[in-house]
Amino acid sequence: MTAPPPDDCLAHNDWICGDYLSTRRQILLDALAQHLQLTLISVALGLVIAVPLALLARRRRWTVGPVLGITTVLYTIPSLAMFSLLLPLYGLSATLVVVGLALYSLTLLVRNILAGLDGVPAEAREAARGMGYGPMRQLLTVELPLAVPAAMAGLRIATVSAVALTTVGAIVGYGGLGNLIYAGMNAFFKAQVLTASVLCVLIAVVLDLLLLGVERLLTPWRRAGRRARVRSRAVAGPKRPAAAAPGQRV
Amino acid sequence: MNTVSAVWGWLTTAANWSGENGVWHRLEQHLVLTFACLVISALIALPVALTLGHLGRGGALAVNLANIGRAVPTFAVLVLLLLTPIGRHGQWPTIIALVLFAIPPLLTNAYVGMREVDQNVVRAARGMGMTGAQLVWRVEVPLASPLVLTGIRIAAVQLVATATLAALVGGGGLGRIITAGFNLASTPQVVAGAVLVAVFALLMEAAFELAQRWAPGRAGGRVR
Numbered sequence: 398m399t400a401p402p403p404d405d406c407l408a409h410n411d412w413i414c415g416d417y418l419s420t421r422r423q424i425l426l427d428a429l430a431q432h433l434q435l436t437l438i439s440v441a442l443g444l445v446i447a448v449p450l451a452l453l454a455r456r457r458r459w460t461v462g463p464v465l466g467i468t469t470v471l472y473t474i475p476s477l478a479m480f481s482l483l484l485p486l487y488g489l490s491a492t493l494v495v496v497g498l499a500l501y502s503l504t505l506l507v508r509n510i511l512a513g514l515d516g517v518p519a520e521a522r523e524a525a526r527g528m529g530y531g532p533m534r535q536l537l538t539v540e541l542p543l544a545v546p547a548a549m550a551g552l553r554i555a556t557v558s559a560v561a562l563t564t565v566g567a568i569v570g571y572g573g574l575g576n577l578i579y580a581g582m583n584a585f586f587k588a589q590v591l592t593a594s595v596l597c598v599l600i601a602v603v604l605d606l607l608l609l610g611v612e613r614l615l616t617p618w619r620r621a622g623r624r625a626r627v628r629s630r631a632v633a634g635p636k637r638p639a640a641a642a643p644g645q646r647v
Numbered sequence: 648m649n650t651v652s653a654v655w656g657w658l659t660t661a662a663n664w665s666g667e668n669g670v671w672h673r674l675e676q677h678l679v680l681t682f683a684c685l686v687i688s689a690l691i692a693l694p695v696a697l698t699l700g701h702l703g704r705g706g707a708l709a710v711n712l713a714n715i716g717r718a719v720p721t722f723a724v725l726v727l728l729l730l731t732p733i734g735r736h737g738q739w740p741t742i743i744a745l746v747l748f749a750i751p752p753l754l755t756n757a758y759v760g761m762r763e764v765d766q767n768v769v770r771a772a773r774g775m776g777m778t779g780a781q782l783v784w785r786v787e788v789p790l791a792s793p794l795v796l797t798g799i800r801i802a803a804v805q806l807v808a809t810a811t812l813a814a815l816v817g818g819g820g821l822g823r824i825i826t827a828g829f830n831l832a833s834t835p836q837v838v839a840g841a842v843l844v845a846v847f848a849l850l851m852e853a854a855f856e857l858a859q860r861w862a863p864g865r866a867g868g869r870v871r
Contacts, residue, residue, distance in 0.1 A: 481841035561720040583848035594723035601718035644801030647808035
């Protein structure tokens with residue numbers, strides 16, 4: 398073993414290290430790709446399950462209690478326990494992490510989509526009916542678009558939490574950047590832990606901003622109506638948020 | 648079916664419940680850690696939130712804290728603290744991480760609760776000649792208490808979950824049963840530990856649900 402040069406930050410085990418970025422580039426990129434993949438697939442899966450659930454809860458009112466109750470109970474289970482409980486079903490696999498994260502996103506998504514649909518003004522629905530819209534057309538062209546802002550609020554929170562929670566997947570070897578944090582902890586490798594942690598936060602911020610952009614594209618009428626709304630808010634007082642978000646998931 | 652009976656077997660083995668690595672000892676660690684951190688974070692967050700809420704300032708701070716809390720992985724913070732000099736002082740990395748993550752829900756809920764107090768009531772109280780301190784303790788805090796309690800509940804449940812993660816960085820608590828199970832490659836122990844953790848978290852949530860339902864009338868019913 399040759400002695401490292403004195404100015405080598407890897408040898409010093411510094412927190413911030415340019416050499417780390419250049420020498421472990423491929424490892425970082427692979428972990429980043431895995432992290433993004435796990436997060437995005439799980440939130441997409443959650444959305445695919447949540448939309449029909451919310452529509453069902455809206456159509457058959459008695460299902461609201463059970464649907465919200467069960468998803469809230471799932472949300473209460475700590476992440477380490479959630480991934481461990483799914484272990485007999487999926488083994489040590491990426492599917493386990495994806496399913497666990499998707500289950501967490503359900504609470505936020507169902508609640509917010511439901512709140513969004515409930516917030517559709519009765520006048521808008523009556524106008525659509527008066528124009529001869531059938532139930533399906535009314536749902537697709539009037540109710541769902543008007544529910545987008547509330548639903549997107551839930552989607553943004555679900556995505557940001559999923560990015561943070563993916564790290565715990567390291568316990569089964571599929572934690573994306575969490576794997577690097579876990580390995581870095583065992584090796585006392587400071588640069589790796591800090592770099593991976595910062596990347597996690599960066600992903601969360603970037604995804605949040607992207608979703609904000611998507612929301613603006615999907616709701617052009619909100620920008621057009623902003624000036625009018627500001628005027629009416631001054632009279633009516635500030636609007637309450639659509640749905641109270643439960644606490645952060647750990 | 649096989650797994651279920653193996654998990655049941657693990658849970659009903661007396662040896663798994665006693666001793667240094669037993670369930671009772673881990674449960675005790677978990678409880679002590681959770682409540683100690685809940686008290687510390689409440690002592691930090693509530694005075695700040697009640698003051699800012701009374702003055703009507705710091706709304707942006709409360710909202711931003713909550714958002715930042717969601718984006719930062721708890722596990723990453725635990726490991727980062729462990730690798731700093733604080734890491735050499737036993738439980739401190741865990742305690743600091745837990746407190747950091749319990750403060751946002753406490754702060755935001757108490758702040759919002761204070762702000763949502765009916766301004767007519769506040770004006771009426773002022774009109775009756777109440778001083779600032781009287782206003783806070785006799786009017787605003789009682790009326791804000793449902794939301795303050797909700798914040799405490801969210802923080803407590805979150806602390807239970809975070810204390811589980813502490814096992815990943817070598818801390819105590821119920822999560823340790825799970826991580827030990829992974830090290831032994833014993834699926835029954837992993838699942839048994841997970842069941843215990845899940846039940847504990849759900850019981851904590853249920854306890855607060857009942858507490859809020861049976862709390863004095865002014866904390867539950869009158870504020871709507």
